[in-house]
Amino acid sequence: MSSIISISGVTKTYATGFKALKEINLDIERGEIFALLGPNGAGKTTLISIVCGIVNRSSGTVTVDGHDIGKDYRAARSLIGLVPQELTIDAFETVWATVNYSRGLFGKAPNKDFAEKVLRDLSLWDKKDAKAITLSGGMKRRLMIAKALSHEPRVLFLDEPTAGVDVELRQDMWAMVRRLREDGVTIILTTHYIEEAEAMADRVGVINRGEIILVEGKAELMRKLGRKQMTLELRAPLTALPDGLSRYALELSSDGGQLTYTYDNQSDRPGVASLIRDLEAAGIQFRDLDTKNSSLEEIFVNLLRQEP
């Protein structure tokens, strides 16, 4: 069995009648970093909350390492660590107390060495006797992670881990996630920062309006849906495009000095080589040329646009 989390037919309708999840089928593979992307209100947090036992599902089944989250909730939940989006810690507890509390809550025997290691890894060791209320935002975020890791989970959920986090901490967090993956921990992160998914994920799922609209390896996703763009700096500005180039659907910048050609990797549009030949034939010369792959962000925006 390769998938560690198996979600099938899960729906969620809140008491208000709001249908947060339509029908989710999703398998998370053991040891991968899975990024769940979606705009605000798409259902990311609801889905995570269901898997972690915080919200009751309306229908469907979820198993974690083969354990049903309903019938066998103890086994299922003890495998999971959750770092929620909001910074919610008992403000009057010390760092040390709250981390050990979390471990106890998950039924693990106290282990001072492990707790120390977790705090050291997250640069919180010298704050161990400080009350949570005295910590900075970044430290609180790390404390939430320490709490989630305190019981040695095999699956770690990070809900918007880097929302409102500075660049340095973000880099540290990514490094930490990679280390955890090396230890065999499966990581599921939700984000609406595409760069986060792009930098870290093995696979990407896109959720919108309560539906998973796509699950794909990141590389395949980039290859399949990625667009390439070629920008040409012209020697002399053009006022209009010659008729012979109309089949390329080129974009001319407002000052006439730049031509942009957008093409898919798999599209039936003519290639770059033929464009350059045709440009030459039309007597258009260029000083410089630049190509780039579109980012996940652009792919993502396009995907959501295609949605009815």
Added chain:
Amino acid sequence: MNPRAAMNLRAVWAIYRVEMARAFRTVLQSIISPVISTSLYFVVFGSAIGSRINEIDGISYGAFIVPGLMMLSLLTQSISNASFAIYFPKFVGSIYELLSAPVSYLEIIIAYVGGAATKSIILGLIILGTAALFVPLRIEHPFWMVAFLVLTAVTFSLFGFIIGIWAKTFEQLQLVPLLIVTPLTFLGGSFYSIHMLPGIWKTITLFNPVVYLISGFRWSFYGKADVSVGVSLGMTLVFLAVCIAIVAWIFRTGYRLRN
């Protein structure tokens, strides 16, 4: 070992410890202030007014009010301890951790209600100790005194737990204790015997459940009661059963916990 059969006792202990630690952190609020207010009751009711009141059932007025005062604190503190303990994590959001932990509802209840009840029992004993400084006390039925103490603390901690789950605002959290429990306690014979009331009021008072708690508790001290002890015990157990039934329903439906 079947993981479903095993209790997560470490979690119970972890929650219980945090709850007790909170009491010691807020020692002023949770211990000293009730002691001060009890002392004030003794000064006002026991000495100033009490000295002009005759003995009730052969007991000096100062001693007569001790069980009622203990009950007053026991009820209000059990409710406020337990309701706050579960409301606060709901309010700040840290309840996510409890809900995502491999903890059964029974364990959550044992930990939170156990913590709240322990605190109010300790408090009740402190009040008893404080009272002993002011008036001569005797406890005729120590076993039943402890039994009523524990039973009441547990029952009203459960009741407080229910309020804490039900409440959506701090105002609601205060509402039930302030508008219902405190009046019922004052009108439940803390400071008088219900036999002192005129006929119709005596009958109305019998609908007040707190009457039975105070009466039974006072009986364990002085062997005198307004209503029979069996009825007192029965009423306490009925209220306990009602609270357990409500809690069971809350947990079965996920009411205001797992929306």
